[in-house]
Amino acid sequence: xxxxxxxxxxxxxxxxxxxxxxxxxxxxxxxxxxxxxxxxxxxxxxxxxxxxxxxxxxxxxxxxxxxxxxxxxxxxxxxxxxxxxxxxxxxxxxxxxxxxxxxxxxxxxxxxxxxxxxxxxxxxxxxxxxxxxxxxxxxxxxxxxxxxxxxxxxxxxxxxxxxxxxxxxxxxxxxxxxxxxxxxxxxxxxxxxxxxxxxxxxxxxxxxxxxxxxxxxxxxxxxxxxxxxxxxxxxxxxxxxxxxxxxxxxxxxxxxxxxxxxxxxxxxxxxxxxx
Numbered sequence: 001x002x003x004x005x006x007x008x009x010x011x012x013x014x015x016x017x018x019x020x021x022x023x024x025x026x027x028x029x030x031x032x033x034x035x036x037x038x039x040x041x042x043x044x045x046x047x048x049x050x051x052x053x054x055x056x057x058x059x060x061x062x063x064x065x066x067x068x069x070x071x072x073x074x075x076x077x078x079x080x081x082x083x084x085x086x087x088x089x090x091x092x093x094x095x096x097x098x099x100x101x102x103x104x105x106x107x108x109x110x111x112x113x114x115x116x117x118x119x120x121x122x123x124x125x126x127x128x129x130x131x132x133x134x135x136x137x138x139x140x141x142x143x144x145x146x147x148x149x150x151x152x153x154x155x156x157x158x159x160x161x162x163x164x165x166x167x168x169x170x171x172x173x174x175x176x177x178x179x180x181x182x183x184x185x186x187x188x189x190x191x192x193x194x195x196x197x198x199x200x201x202x203x204x205x206x207x208x209x210x211x212x213x214x215x216x217x218x219x220x221x222x223x224x225x226x227x228x229x230x231x232x233x234x235x236x237x238x239x240x241x242x243x244x245x246x247x248x249x250x251x252x253x254x255x256x257x258x259x260x261x262x263x264x265x266x267x268x269x270x271x272x273x274x275x
Contacts, residue, residue, distance in 0.1 A: 044188035
């Protein structure tokens with residue numbers, strides 16, 4: 001199992017390099033999204049490896065620290081791109097004519113792209129080297145797969161318990177976002193393990209119902225970030241003129257309503273599947 005996990009980790013590392021190059025060539029929303037997904041999968045399998053194979057700990061930590069900043073920069077760029085998509089959706093729904101907010105969002109996108117590209121040379125150099133190159137991948141017999149099963153199972157139980165506690169204490173947007181992060185990590189870990197061992201299918205089945213909640217959490221989070229940007233724009237407008245402000249206030253109200261709708265759906269899904 002450990003050899004397969006290491007190979008999966010290296011594959012995700014290769015995917016990061018591939019999508020990073022695509023983003024630099026042409027930073028389309030899908031490429032940025034896939035870059036972030038590859039980093040999330042790399043982080044999930046790295047944490048799994050560190051738990052199952054403590055000898056990976058030091059190099060594992062170095063890789064994750066280097067990828068963290070890239071993930072943040074790609075996240076800011078993706079947020080800017082998603083917000084333009086959301087504006088087009090609400091513009092059609094609410095008949096918004098003011099173009100000031102669109103200009104504001106496009107300016108944010110250009111700024112996020114510049115910062116992302118500015119760090120390319122640093123990250124490109126970092127991902128050009130193979131992760132875990134100090135480990136010998138030709139020695140899978142050092143730890144039997146059977147012996148790793150209960151260890152991986154215990155890790156998943158701990159993660160699910162932590163997720164349950166985090167959800168029960170989630171009384172603000174920041175904590176609910178933390179629920180989303182933990183849920184994604186569990187799902188990626190399960191995806192890795194169930195590819196290689198049917199023993200973990202029971203966890204996969206248990207988490208299927210929460211997949212809907214994860215999608216809802218993603219949409220909820222996009223809207224929360226969008227509302228934050230709307231409020232920044234409204235504050236910016238106060239120092240200039242009030243043209244089109246009523247339309248943006250209407251947009252803000254519509255987004256807030258949708259946030260609460262998604263939040264209730266999320267709570268319902270978790271109460272149903274995470275007891």
